[in-house]
Ligand SMILES: Nc1nc2c(c(=O)[nH]1)N[C@H]1C(S)=C(S)[C@@H](COP(=O)(O)OP(=O)(O)OC[C@H]3O[C@@H](n4cnc5c(N)ncnc54)[C@H](O)[C@@H]3O)O[C@H]1N2
């Protein structure tokens with residue numbers, strides 16, 4: 001059986017990011033939030049766009065005011081008022097000043113701004129009561145923050161509020177972003193019913209379909225929910241065939257263990273998939289299956305990735321977080337930040353494992369006085385119990401052969417972003 005590390009290397013080694021030259025779309029800035037930039041962006045504007053004032057005050061010539069003080073103020077004539085948004089009309093000469101407001105364009109002739117608090121005004125005269133620190137004080141120079149035509153944002157970064165602010169200010173309102181990933185989701189099992197259906201004796205509600213669709217949506221993908229597929233080889237074959245034609249990634253749950261109705265692996269082989277992983281030493285999630293389908297789309301496109309997740313509800317979520325999420329993030333075009341994030345945290349509880357497989361225990365990762373702590377979810381840590389999965393923000397990891405970690409010790413925790 002493969003170790004978790006080996007399985008991760010196989011999966012991430014087979015995933016290549018979408019092609020930035022072909023697999024992108026142009027979107028308006030207003031709908032770009034959460035998308036990933038497919039090409040570097042530059043602006044035609046310098047930042048600041050013009051020399052401008054950092055303060056409400058007076059634009060002056062430094063030489064006129066450099067020795068000013070409260071006893072012997074420099075006295076200047078105010079020749080113009082320059083609010084932000086206006087173009088100055090007058091060239092400042094020695095002995096003159098312009099009233100200027102924060103962000104307003106510096107007038108020609110002036111080289112320094114004196115802040116209002118260092119002045120006293122009498123009609124059209126301004127008394128400078130203290131010298132500025134140096135020439136150019138409180139002047140923000142054109143191009144000091146960014147020069148037009150140079151790279152503003154690099155390809156492969158997610159567009160969140162700070163990037164949207166930068167792009168808006170730079171008047172970049174149409175942006176190339178990677179297309180959203182299409183992720184087909186299907187649940188296998190004769191026993192499954194949809195949440196809204198009345199439950200007959202022995203039936204199980206299909207929670208995995210909903211959980212996996214939620215995870216895909218949260219990551220910015222498009223979930224294609226293909227519903228419940230009965231445990232019949234032909235039905236499964238039809239459903240998987242349809243899924244690989246319509247999606248970049250297929251997630252099925254159930255049917256990957258050794259039971260009489262576990263057909264997924266057999267069908268993958270019959271459909272010509274290359275099966276890379278049949279089981280992983282992870283608890284929960286051991287029967288995880290990973291395969292690729294080549295040649296279903298155009299010649300230069302990527303293979304379709306197939307994850308056969310175990311049916312137990314916790315197993316399917318844990319294997320998603322550990323293996324599928326990094327793969328989807330890498331595929332989606334993110335240049336960095338697609339690897340799983342582990343945080344060292346102080347465990348508040350004793351943690352137990354049988355030591356046979358790398359064990360993931362669910363709970364909450366909390367920051368207390370600057371130190372991460374892990375709170376184990378109460379109740380059963382059975383892969384069939386999803387009730388105590390609500391509000392999971394971290395999975396504590398006990399390595400193989402590590403059967404016990406006492407409360408108070410540091411444990412590695414896989415961070416979950418909800
Ligand atoms: N003899 C063995 N039996 C099992 C082994 C083993 O090694 N030898 N492995 C166990 C482990 S570990 C897991 S995990 C499960 C995985 O089973 P499958 O992936 O084949 O899943 P199913 O048998 O179809 O279902 C298992 C369980 O999960 C419920 N289920 C399935 N789909 C859903 C869904 N969409 N929503 C909610 N619940 C679902 C299903 O009803 C079963 O109760 O196998 C162990 N067995």
Ligand code: MOO
Nearest residue numbers: 284285286315383
């Ligand atoms: O891997 Mo199974 O998920 O231990 O129940």
Ligand SMILES: [Mg+2]
Nearest residue numbers: 255257259262
């Ligand atoms: Mg089974």
